[in-house]
Amino acid sequence: MxxxxxxxxxxxxxxxxxxxxxxxxxxxxxxxxxxxxxxxxxxxxxxxxxxxxxxxFVQMQHRYDAQAAAMELHLSNAGCDGEQFAGIAAADLTRRVQALVRFSLHDEFVSRFRRLMTLEQFRTPELAALYTQRYVTRILSYHEELFRGLIARGELRGADPRAMAWQYVSPVLVLLSICDRQPEWEDAAMKELEAHVRQFQAVYEGGK
Missing domain, CATH: 1.10.10.60 (Homeodomain-like)
Incomplete structure (x- = not known):
């Protein structure tokens, strides 16, 4: 070999x-x-x-980055993504969110790494911190920056992009964790994601 x-x-x-x-x-x-x-x-x-x-860990990062690049997302610089999310229809945004969740669930390497980190968060402080940074802090920071830019453009209304990021990201993370434990939830989770995206847009879009 x-x-x-x-x-x-x-x-x-x-x-x-x-x-x-x-x-x-x-x-x-x-x-x-x-x-x-x-x-x-x-x-x-x-x-x-x-x-x-x-x-x-490096390979897991590369897999995520490749998937993000294929979807024209810049996870390290949300300012580059404002244009494509400006005025995006709920159906298109839903498809994007669902695609990322499905990737996270069905890429075996990524899925196993997340399972490992879920186990180790209770055993190893260093890996607990890495888990939070990778699956919470990084995602929150991206959306906070994205929402701040969309508010400035008048695409969204809202005064606190950090709070908006928490409201947007939290249900996605919860549904992903449920599907990790109970894969049979996936179809229901996709429907919940659609409802979540539509509700979020109904609350915040149209700041102009």
């Missing part, structure tokens, strides 16, 4: 084990066995279990 393929298999098998047992409960030997190699061979690719986790 070529090196690149082995490196990727190590990440995938490690993430699968981490997402089931937690980071601390999995040994390098267990990861190597799942890949079908010996531990010394694994160390040729990654110097430690922490290095494996770090590589998993």
């Amino acid at each position: 070529e090196t690149g393929s082995t490196k990727q298999r190590i990440l995938e098998e490690a993430l699968g084990l981490f997402s089931l047992k937690g980071f601390d409960a999995v040994s390098v030997e267990q990861i190597a066995a799942a890949v079908g190699i010996k531990a010394p061979s694994l160390y040729k690719h990654y110097k430690s279990k922490q290095a494996i986790f770090d590589a998993i």
Whole structure:
């Protein structure tokens, strides 16, 4: 098996084990066995279990960034996205939100990473902080900046874009967490997302 393929298999098998047992409960030997190699061979690719986790995190970020780019979203600079969200119809916005949630649920690598972080938030303070930053703070900050820009353009009415961001993001995160626990909720969650988007727009759009 070529090196690149082995490196990727190590990440995938490690993430699968981490997402089931937690980071601390999995040994390098267990990861190597799942890949079908010996531990010394694994160390040729990654110097430690922490290095494996770090590589998993980088790949997860790349997957999210690629999906965002495909949807023409700039998660690190919401100011670039004001134009495409100005005057967007509720149906189009709903499709965007649903697409992101479906990606989060069905990309196996991303889904397993989120499961891992859900487990580790109660065990490891550093990973708890990373979980909050990745799945709450980053998303809130993006929407706060986006809403501030849309308010300035007269597309939305509202005085507190941070509060608006909380109101918009929270139901999405709750529905995503429910679907993680109970996948059979997905169809219902999509309908709830549509109702949420329409309600949010009805409350805030039309500041001109």
